[in-house]
Amino acid sequence: MMVRNRSLLRRILTVDLPVALILVFTLSPYLWMALTSVTLESNLFTQGPSLVGATLENYWRLFSTVGFGANLLDSFIVAGGTVIVGLALAVPAAYAFSRFRFRGRRLLMLQFLVINMFPLVLLILPLFILMKNLGLVDTYAALIVANSTVAIPFSVWMMTSYIDGIPRSLDEAAMTDGCTRFGALFKVVLPLCTPGIIATGVYIFITAWNEYLYALTLGGRSVKPITVAIQTLIGEYQVEWGLLTAGGIVGAMPATLLFLVIQKRLIAGMTAGAVKG
Amino acid sequence: MSATTAPPVPLSRRVLPLVMLSPAVLVTLAIVFLPMVQAVWMSLHDYVLFRPKNFDWVGLKNFTAALQDPVFWTSLRHTVLWIAITVPAQMLLGLATALLLNQEFPWRGLARALVIIPWALPSVVIALMWVWIYDSNYGVLNDLLLRLNVIESSIPWLANPDTALYAIILTLTWQGFPFFAVMILAGLQSIPKSYYEAASIDGASQFRQFWHITLPGLAGVLMTATLLRVIWVANSIDVIFVMTGGGPGYSTYTLPLYAFVKARTGLDYGYGSALAVSFTILLLGFVILYLRRAGRNIG
Numbered sequence: 001m002m003v004r005n006r007s008l009l010r011r012i013l014t015v016d017l018p019v020a021l022i023l024v025f026t027l028s029p030y031l032w033m034a035l036t037s038v039t040l041e042s043n044l045f046t047q048g049p050s051l052v053g054a055t056l057e058n059y060w061r062l063f064s065t066v067g068f069g070a071n072l073l074d075s076f077i078v079a080g081g082t083v084i085v086g087l088a089l090a091v092p093a094a095y096a097f098s099r100f101r102f103r104g105r106r107l108l109m110l111q112f113l114v115i116n117m118f119p120l121v122l123l124i125l126p127l128f129i130l131m132k133n134l135g136l137v138d139t140y141a142a143l144i145v146a147n148s149t150v151a152i153p154f155s156v157w158m159m160t161s162y163i164d165g166i167p168r169s170l171d172e173a174a175m176t177d178g179c180t181r182f183g184a185l186f187k188v189v190l191p192l193c194t195p196g197i198i199a200t201g202v203y204i205f206i207t208a209w210n211e212y213l214y215a216l217t218l219g220g221r222s223v224k225p226i227t228v229a230i231q232t233l234i235g236e237y238q239v240e241w242g243l244l245t246a247g248g249i250v251g252a253m254p255a256t257l258l259f260l261v262i263q264k265r266l267i268a269g270m271t272a273g274a275v276k277g
Numbered sequence: 278m279s280a281t282t283a284p285p286v287p288l289s290r291r292v293l294p295l296v297m298l299s300p301a302v303l304v305t306l307a308i309v310f311l312p313m314v315q316a317v318w319m320s321l322h323d324y325v326l327f328r329p330k331n332f333d334w335v336g337l338k339n340f341t342a343a344l345q346d347p348v349f350w351t352s353l354r355h356t357v358l359w360i361a362i363t364v365p366a367q368m369l370l371g372l373a374t375a376l377l378l379n380q381e382f383p384w385r386g387l388a389r390a391l392v393i394i395p396w397a398l399p400s401v402v403i404a405l406m407w408v409w410i411y412d413s414n415y416g417v418l419n420d421l422l423l424r425l426n427v428i429e430s431s432i433p434w435l436a437n438p439d440t441a442l443y444a445i446i447l448t449l450t451w452q453g454f455p456f457f458a459v460m461i462l463a464g465l466q467s468i469p470k471s472y473y474e475a476a477s478i479d480g481a482s483q484f485r486q487f488w489h490i491t492l493p494g495l496a497g498v499l500m501t502a503t504l505l506r507v508i509w510v511a512n513s514i515d516v517i518f519v520m521t522g523g524g525p526g527y528s529t530y531t532l533p534l535y536a537f538v539k540a541r542t543g544l545d546y547g548y549g550s551a552l553a554v555s556f557t558i559l560l561l562g563f564v565i566l567y568l569r570r571a572g573r574n575i576g
Contacts, residue, residue: 015380019388022374026392029451032417033406045415093301100294106575108298113571115309117564119512121533122553125540126312126319149309152301181293210399212515217541227401231519234405241409248402259397263390 037245044242058246066243068250071229074140075251078215078225079208081144086151086204087197094159095185099168109160112153120213123149128217138222146214151204158203162196163189202262206255226251320551326544339551349552352530355442356511356556359531362443363510366450368503371457376491378458379465389462396455404519407448411435435521438528445520445529449510457502464498465491504567511560532556 036044038054062068097109127146128137136142170192171184179187190197212227220228230247233240320340323333343349378389395403410418413433422428434444472490481489514534517523523530523538530538533556540549 011380011382015377015382016384018373019377019382022370022377023388023391025451026395026455029406029410030394030398032410033402036409048415048420089301089304092297096294096297100290102291102294105294106572108302109575110568110572112301112305114564114568115305117508117560117567118309118313119533119553119557119560121512121514121536122316122550122557123309123312124537125546125550125553126315127308128540129315129319129546130312145308148304152305153309156301181289206397210397210401212399212401213518213537227399230399230401230405241412241415244405245409248405252398252402255399256394256397259393260390263393 033245033248036241037249039242041240041242058242059250061243062246062250066229066233066247068226068229068247071224071226072250074219074223075209075225075227077140078143078147078223079205081140082147082151082208083201083204085144085148086155087201089148089152090155090159090200091190091197093156094163095189097156097160098163099171109157112156115153116150124213124217127214131218138219140223142218143215143223143225146218147204147208147211150207150211154207155200155204158200159193159196162193162200165196166192199262202258206258209255316550317554319546320554322547324545324547324550326540326546335547339548340555342548343551343555348527348530348535349532349555351527352532352535353559355529356531356533358442359446359449360507360511362446363449363453364503364506366446367453367506367510368457368499370450370454371502372461372495372499374454374458375461375465378462392458393455395452396459398452400452400513400515401519403448403452404516407444407451408435408520411444436525438525441521441525441529445517448520449513449516452516453506453510456506460498460502461495464495468494501567501570504563504570507563508560508567511556511563532559 032049035051036049037058038051038056039049040053040055040057043050043053093112097105124146127149131137131142131145136145166189171181171188174184174188175181209225210227211225212231215225215228216231219225224232226247230244230251233244233247321334321336323331323335323338325331374392378385378392382388410416411434413419413431413436416431416434418434419428419431423431432440434440468490472494473486476486476490511531512533514531514537517529517531517534518537521529523534532552536549536552536556539552540546543549
């Protein structure tokens, strides 16, 4: 009994306590923001953020006077559009990479990998000129295209690793049973990698939802995603921190919730590529 | 030659992969590689957006101008500092977190889920959240440090040129360490348990087990994650842009931020592109190292 108690104490000191400290470091900025967002603006500078007299006033102002609803819709359209474009292009490409061996395969795969390594700033300047010449600045299309530069290569890699995980013998069996290759693709491979497609789609959605610099440069007036809207809450002379933190909580909510829901699958897919190294 | 020995591959099998790949390849050519070529092309011209008619070939003038530009060198120095502090800090914190989360304890699942939250937050939200924490009048950091008597008067963390860069580095460390933790945790789980059992039967101490089994087992993951992180941290400008915009003065300028600000507020796309291209060339060494590692895994 003594020994068990001592080892429990030891575990608490060497594991539970340090983990708790790390979680405090990880979560306290977020919790501080949440606490600020429920404090009345007028109390913020006199008493500081506090749960006493908590109110949803800042959230109410966010939607009624600032018009945050329209920004949420913009973000939703841009992120949703990017998911559709990204998956439509990435799934067939990933199937080809996974199931065929052909000349130039390695080079093409590395080509997709290298895109994510290039600095965004190298791409953002010419993309702005391109959109300006096409008259697409401040449209959904511009933002969807810009986000696709990140989404396509990433999802090609993620989907390739998912499809690699589905045994080839399954599609071969379907084909010997008389399925065409497309039949095997639609009846066997796609249903089996639905979880992978969902995880990839969610990942694209999160990155597009969180994206800021493209949204600022290529959008901003008639198309104003949530990230840009939050930033513009910083006034010319004073910052309304209550309103701003409420915006932060609302803006971060969809991505955070989605992330927590599919976390396990997402992490498995993301680390699969890199961990082999 | 080989066609006579091996059965010929049917045409459909040769064409099909290309058909399936071509949409993705063509789109990335159009929206990534073509614009990049255009960026290089712009960097060789005088191109200021409020005089769009003037697009004069100037050769390498923008690049030689950059080499004589003191802000270029300041930004480069900050970029090196920025990577050299942020990435090791993220890695050490990530390693410690992963080792802890690999232990057995009742709320491990919850802890693993919560630790990744910073990673899912939009960088604008992260930046503004930390601006609020660092606020010189009402910020919670100054408040805490004052109460603990660590400092005697409030420090304007982001307005002081001596502390601004380090304040942002702390923010980025906070944002990025969960990535390392997740990668390293996956690496830890791939080390066979039997190694540790054998070592403890032989009487190896915890530390020796860590040094001789865990670290070598993690070497590959650490290398890959570090390279990826160096590239991402070097590229990341959104947090700095929102927190200080490069200021006060030039004290938080990094090279990509300088390129972005030059084009965005100065509208000087020629010089801005030249800065972006120079930065890309400097980064290329790390990119090639990473690609060589990743290339080995393509079966």
